[in-house]
Amino acid sequence: QSALTQPASVSGSPGQSIAISCTGTNSDIGGFDYVSWYQQHPGQAPRLMISDVTNRPSGVSDRFSGSKSGNTASLTISGLQADDEADYYCCSYTRSSTWVFGGGTRLTVL
Amino acid sequence: QVQLVESGGGAVQPGGSLRLSCAASGFTFSYNAMHWVRQAPGKGLEWVAMIPHDGSYKYYTDSVRGRFTISRDNSKNTLYLQMDSLRVEDTATYYCAKDSTHWDCDYWGQGTLVTVSS
Numbered sequence: 001q002s003a004l005t006q007p008a009s010v011s012g013s014p015g016q017s018i019a020i021s022c023t024g025t026n027s028d029i030g031g032f033d034y035v036s037w038y039q040q041h042p043g044q045a046p047r048l049m050i051s052d053v054t055n056r057p058s059g060v061s062d063r064f065s066g067s068k069s070g071n072t073a074s075l076t077i078s079g080l081q082a083d084d085e086a087d088y089y090c091c092s093y094t095r096s097s098t099w100v101f102g103g104g105t106r107l108t109v110l
Numbered sequence: 111q112v113q114l115v116e117s118g119g120g121a122v123q124p125g126g127s128l129r130l131s132c133a134a135s136g137f138t139f140s141y142n143a144m145h146w147v148r149q150a151p152g153k154g155l156e157w158v159a160m161i162p163h164d165g166s167y168k169y170y171t172d173s174v175r176g177r178f179t180i181s182r183d184n185s186k187n188t189l190y191l192q193m194d195s196l197r198v199e200d201t202a203t204y205y206c207a208k209d210s211t212h213w214d215c216d217y218w219g220q221g222t223l224v225t226v227s228s
Contacts, residue, residue: 001171
């Protein structure tokens with residue numbers, strides 16, 4: 001199972017919006033609505049930010065939103081804040097009853 | 111509150127074995143599937159294995175199938191990962207994670223480091 005494809009890095013200024021893409025195949029992202037997104041600050045465990053493509057768990061800011069079109073999912077962060085600077089990973093359930101992560105995207109807040 | 115505490119990591123030579131444990135509290139452990147996810151130093155996340163709430167089946171990523179065994183003891187609220195025939199490329203921080211029932215991981219432990227080196 002190959003990793004999902006994410007850009008290595010994205011950046012934005014405080015207050016701006018950014019989007020992180022995550023591309024898979026018909027066997028994972030395109031085949032199921034089980035796409036999730038995780039935020040990881042250095043030295044910390046990952047934190048679930050988006051579930052089931054678009055759902056925000058309790059406690060996650062509404063500045064974070066998710067979407068999907070075909071084999072590509074996206075995470076959008078609006079109103080960028082300094083604390084949003086972190087690594088972001090997408091993840092999808094697959095047809096093989098396994099899970100696959102993206103390679104991760106480093107978000108830099110300028 | 112939900113707590114997941116991993117233990118059992120350490121240094122081992124290639125070909126050796128380790129058993130990781132994950133003690134769960136703050137939720138009804140027997141209701142949720144559980145996952146192991148690992149992260150090599152400076153690298154991204156890699157899903158390793160999943161076990162449903164009742165342990166009735168198990169799924170693994172290709173690179174560990176046949177070498178690692180995920181299991182659980184619902185009477186002890188504990189998840190395990192038996193790792194045999196360890197390789198240098200298994201070096202990573204291993205996280206246990208609770209499945210939210212939506213096939214994602216809503217709570218994570220702080221991880222335990224496994225180092226495979228001669």
